[in-house]
Amino acid sequence: MDWKQLWEILSAADNVPIVAMIPLLAFYMYLAWKQAHANDVLIEQLAGDAALAKTHHRKAWPFQPGWAKEVHVWPFLLRIEFLAAIIVTIILMVWSITLNAPLEEPANPNLTMNPAKAPWYFLGLQEMLVYFDPWIAGVVMPTLIIIGLMVIPYIDTNPLGSGYYTWKQRKFAIGTFLFGFIILWVSMIFIGTFIRGPGWQWFWPGQTWDHNRLIYEVNRDLPDLFGITSNWGKGIFGAVVVGGFFAVGGLAVHAFFRRHNPKDYKRMSLLQYSILMTFLLTMLGLPIKMLLRLLFHIKYVWITPWFNV
Amino acid sequence: MKTRTWITGTCLPAALGLALLAGCGKKESAEEQPPAAPASAPAAAPIDPATAAVVVGVVKLDGAAPKAAKIDMSQDPACKGANVAENVVVSDGHLANVFVYVKEGLGNRAFDVPKEAIKLDQSGCRYHPHVMGVVAGQTISIINSDPTTHNIHPTPKDNREWNESQPPKAAALEKSFAREEIMLPVKCNQHPWMRMFVNVSKSPFFAVTGPDGKFEIKGLPPGDYTIAFVHEKFGEQTQKVTLAAKDSKTVDAMFKP
Amino acid sequence: MPEKPIPENDPVVSKSFAPHYVISMVLLMATLFWALWDEDFGQRPWKSLQHEWKSRYSTFLKNARTQSGDSQKEVETSPGYQALKQAYESASQKAAPRIKEINEKLRDLSAKILAVQNVFTDRRAYVNAMTYSIETETSKSSKTSKQKDLDDYKKKVTSVEYPDGSKKPYNFTQLEEAYNDLKNERTTLSAELADLIKPVNEQKNLLDAYVSDHMVTLTPAQMAGLQDKTEAWVPKILQINVPDANIVDRCESCHVGIREPVKLTATAMSLKGKKPDEYAHAFTSHPEPELLKIHDPEKFGCSPCHQGNGRATTSVEKAHGTYEHWLWPLFQRGNMEAGCQTCHAADMVLVSNDVGWTLTEGKDLFRQRGCVGCHRYEGYDKEPEDLLSVAQQIKQLDQEKRDNVKQAGDLMKQADKAESNEEANHLNDRAVALKVTNSKLDLRIVQLDRSTKSLLEDMKKVGPNLKDIRLKLNKTWIPVWLRKPSDFRPTTKMPNFRLNDDQIKAISAYIWQSALTDSLPKHKPGNAAHGKELFETRGCLACHSIGEGDQMQGGTFAANLTRVGEKGNYDYLVRWVHNPRERTRPYCPFEKKDIGPEDYKKKGLPYVFDLDHSRCPNDGHELQVQNMTVMPRLRLSPQDAEDVASYLITLQHPGAAPNPEAPFMDDPKLKEEGKKWIKHYGCAGCHEISGLEEEGRIGTELTAEGSKPVERLDFALLTDVAARGGSEPITDPEDLARLPEGPAKAPWYDHKGFFEHKLAEPNIWDKGKIKPPLEQLRMPNLHLNKEQVRALTTFLLGSQENPLPANYQYRPLDYRRDIQEGWWIVKKYNCMGCHQLIPGQKTSLMSMARYQGADGQEQLPPKLLTEGARVNPEWLLRFLKNPSLTDKDDNRNGVRSYLQVRMPTFSFSENELGKLVRFFQALSRQPFPYIPDEVPVLTAKETEMARSLFSSTAAPCLKCHATGDPAHDRIATAPNFLQARGRLKPDWMERWVIDPQAISPGTSMPSGLFKRQDNHWVFSGPTPSSFRGYDKDHTKLLVDYILQLTPEEQRRVGAAMGRSQGAGGGSR
């Protein structure tokens, strides 16, 4: 265990934000879960007790009749906002006094940094470069993420859970989002920051980042495994596999979604449903491709003269 | 930068837990070395003439003295001196021109530089005396009694070198040497046989043996001393002697050719 | 989930945020104060440092001031001071009464002036205003009336009240006059006062100058000034800002004492009774103030020499640049001189007092140890490159010539057909001009051809010519040597290549089989005892050494010859000793082959090749006709050469076992394999090897190695060890001893660490690596010692691309350039092995037992401290070409025939001769070319006078100077006067006879022969009577006489001095 190396990575000035973000995220997940749980308990209670449902103020927080339903922004909200501003200021000042913003050698195009890393918030995308060609990782993927985020309100037809934390009422939406945000976005950043060392090789935390490390890795293409050699064959085979993934995956998701979210399913139009399917399957495709690469050393699934996937 | 890194180190991992901090304790800086006691011994007491001791002795040469080489002085008709080399002067087994001095035992005593100058005469194309001792800084007054020009050219190791010409009847040259140096050769380039040795000593406790090989060093305070005998050809010998107050000890030396 | 009790009051409304606000406001304030504190102190550690400085320096000054006071008293008691003081006092007394008088008058005057001024300025203001109004008035009548008003006003009388109470009426004109008169009077008086005070002040200045001249330290007054300055010190950033060079250096903010005019040591700046702490070390003054005088900090700053981050003041690490992202960390103490290299890369010798010796040694080592053989370095061993560029130039000129010829032809054709005579003439003129241009080009080409010849002559190899090994070496010795050269000869330049058996066999086979097989003339054995004497006295030991370990004597420039008898062939040695440059076969760089007698025969030419016959018989190209060695010819007679060789062949280790037979060396199968390895290891970088003459260098260029990013230095598997300061990877005790700082204690992932480890154990980065032989690191172990590693490291650290503007680079174009270029040659041929060129520099000979003592010193080669001022450059050129100064029997010294040690013939090329002569002239700042003075012809009387001086018993010149009479010259210790004409410069001769000790310390020539009397140099012995009434410099007379001395005159004078002919030398 190379503690020094670990400390070097953790304490690198530009890695501090991501180091700080992980416990922060954990804390807010806890905060959200606590409230979601309280609301879920309340919902269950109200669902079972129609009378109570009529009278209850329907929040997990205490309430007594006579208490104002609305409060003045001044001072009740502003005092919190000001307090938050002060605390953020304090944090920022202390951080700035104690930790210097990194400044390395003057830019030198002739001396490549190894590893050359993007800012931490883009490391997820950089990590994607391992699994996909640059045009997918660098262009298609970010575009899909942005579009995907944007379409969320239009494909989430579940009217429940608007304005309060809940898990039980929105299992599918929250599950999918957590999968995208935590598993795909944050942990990719984590891997890019802490695991990827010189040569963008995989170093477990605590392993020394040895610049001379050589590893033997042969990456094959999926068609090769099946002994397909002709270009047409490869193209067709890949198209079949990818198409197959979308077909089979689509069917599986359909089967799951129809059973577990019948109401949403019912509410959705065909367009909404197919957009949902496309994004969901693409998202699911990512870890599958990653696992294929990391565990089975498979580089491409679909090879065409124009692009490779 | 160190302190700032440590401040950083203490603030940042607050979220990660204080455990890390345990390893981050600031190392005690190397302890201040105790001030080194100055090596100088307390200043030596002044010499009390009442208790001063004397060292006397005779320096001999064991075996037959090498035959003194003849010097051909014919190149300068003005040279009318004894034309025998002076590097070994022995009479009856007694060795002359040995410089005897107190080499060790005086500690860091400082001595006044004698005011009077020591005379170095050039006559008969020879130096008189052939071996001499001076206290560092003491003036040597060099005169030329010959009807020819000499030049005086000391070739020291630790002192400054100089080379000056002295025509007949010129005024005396006043020179001195600042640093201790034993057997500092002096020569005249115009008369290559002319050569003598100056011994620059820190203390005034030295003597040069006469033709009878005898010497005497007076006025030494009681103590343990190392007496050194130096001869231009036979090198240096040392002997230890312990002197009580008003002692008079004999220290003889024997050189081998 | 248990129901929480519902609180009574609405928590949202009733909850108080006061405590939150209190705590966060306190925290916010604390952070703000922290930020302020950090800005004011945290980021400014130099403030406390300067406070510490203030107290320590004040204490120091206080002590120093008392000491200085004591020594001032001492100075003040000296007669010189007393005399000056008296002069000052009398001057001031003399002037005092009148000064007092004038001062009083001036006081009165000032009061009067003031009184008049008050009235006058007011009235003048009115007059001026009126005048302006008249000037701008347009109406004529108003103008006249106003003019009248003004005239009236001017006539109006006002009274002035003087300080003594008297009143005086004045109209305006009178007032103006009175005012000007008073002012004039004041000016006159002030001038008189200044005249009076001037001599007093001059005396005072003399007095003060006397004190400061005679004090080792500063005077108490100066000290007091410093003390006041220190006590009034307010901490502030001290910075040097040179915008042109982008230098911002604040080093002095912490190193406050660096430019103080007193010498501050760490001990002096430490607290009483304490060891010097880090403060004390920071507060020292610059140890080499002389350097600062040459390199004014206001122009150069600190960081150009020392590096580090000059701007940073926040911490020691930041300021010294010893953190990860600063590319130019401070040079460490042992490698401080690396900083010189950044601007002085073109200098071969770079010494100022105690500074520069390490770097200079590094530069020497880089050349001598053959580093240049593998690594290109700008400026080193550049003859091959120059040769190429000369060839290129010749090609260009040839082309130009052809173009010109064609153009001239065209022009003439046009001229023939021209319309008018005028035009025809014009065109013809142009054609003629082109022809003249061509003849200029021809001459230029001749020059370039000559410089080709020079360059071929100048090309040298560090190692011996391996084409000769069949003639030269014992066959069986070669593989033994290759195994580990330092085993056979510990101080050899040949490094250890870590060869395995197969490689050794193959390499020996190749060089043996590819070598020349010509035959050598046989020599009879000589007299080894005489050879030994010659070897020890002729100066061989200035370069070569003999004896091993403690017994070693002589120079380290060339090989140690202790075991030379075990390897060498006698006949070859004779040839070598007689003339090392004699080549077996000339080499033609054009045909790339050794030319043999058969080539000459084909052309019907005699098989003669030397510097005068250096053209290839086949194609006329310039040949390499000399061995590419720097070893000169000592002009020994063939007999003497045999004697020396006979002596050398006896030099063997007693009882050395015979070398094992080496039949494989004749195995033709190994030859190709051997060639492969020889190429691989770059042997041809240092040796001439048949078939590999055109091999390039195999190593990386090192010109800017010091500024290579550290990431580019391949620490291989040791990167982490180096970066974290793990255990020292070098384990071999011999190699470990080479590390200047000993085994690594701290992290050494930097240039210094890389260079030091690489030089100590060149294959260290292969440690733990698995590589096939052809990929392993090739650099051989140079078996350097600690100091040498340090010197080379310093040199490499300083080898940087310099970010400073070009005018900071030391590339002078004046006389200093001649000096710069000259040092390369001086160093190339090891002139400093025999001659002293820098005061205080030790030559190899000086330390030898033979040259100790007064008699020994006289046998040393002359010091060349003022050579340029001493000799006529034309003579010097002749002398350097042939130091025997004769064509007949050259087995002698040309000037100092009495010396045993001999100035050898280096056969310098024209190019190098020119550079050397210019070098010596420039070193003494002599004008070039030298235009000698006419020596005035002495009158008969003057000749008589001079002769009497020359032969006077008080100045017996001919006693020591050689006369050409062999009997006398045996005891002579100075050159013959007859050589003076044409050789010496009269000005120098005069300086020399006045004070030779000042020119060549320790010379046999005594000082004090002349004294200054009545503004003239007068002989200090009894002057001959004929001199009565002679009022010119005696020195000049003597010099002129010497310059006109004829052999007859000299003989006459010598005889007259009563020298007995054939007298024996002195003995002791």
Place this chain on the structure above:
Amino acid sequence: MPDEKDPNGKNGKSVGLVDRIKTGVKEDLESLKTDFPAKAKEQVELLKKPSKTQVFLSIFRHKHDDTPRNRALGVLSNVFLHLHPAKINRDSVRYSYTWGMGGITFYLFIVLTLTGVLLMFYYHPSKVQAFRDVLYLEHDVPFGKLLRNMHRWAAHLMVIAVELHMFRVFLTGSYKKPREFNWNVGVILLVLTLLLSFTGYLLPDDQLGFWAVTVGTNMARATPGLGNEGPFAPKFITPYNDVRFGLLGGSIVDANALLRSYIWHCIGIPIIASIFMILHFWRVRKDGGISGPAAVVLDSEIKEAKK
């Protein structure tokens, strides 16, 4: 002394005039003696209640007595605070619901603007100057180091805050009707935040920024159709006219890239982001304030829309 020089009074009695002046002056002095202390006292009383002064009233339009009306006015009549409604859902003030991340993001944006403007005073976006300027900031400018550190860390903090804000908004389902569009504005703002941070990365012109930007923009090479290494790129797309060239103003990260980066960072993106921010805040209000905390809705209460 005009009195003496002008003896021609209207009634010819100069003496009377002198007397009149005398009494007049006397009266003036009397009035000073009595009025001044009274006025001073009045002024002191007035200053004791600063909120009554005209200056105060001209700035603050209403009283600050602790009444509901004044509380509401305090928010509504303030240009900065009127982003907020006068009254809000009682539970909206709970930190555990909002996490305050939107506000913190906005606050950090303001901090970044202020520090950024100050940094601009010292920075030249040129290859020669940029790195030196950062060194200058670090070592010379008073509070320069703090300024740069704050700018850098606030930027990172802002990215974190934005992501957490989005996380919270998703978890509370706040993008749902009628806030769909505002969610989209938010997504755009997220992208702009990342771009702001990324463009700032290059500005110190050090190895870190240089290579981060090199790596980042290399991806643009692979843009399908527009990058010279991307799929479906037409033949005429070369490294000298592709989309990366457009981003960097050159085929490598150099002076032009620095300048473009600087202009996007300091002018382009901040303006665009500000516009979107205004939109974002406006929509928050128009969509009925923040989404919650709302009363929980039971599945059974949902009325299915008729298809």
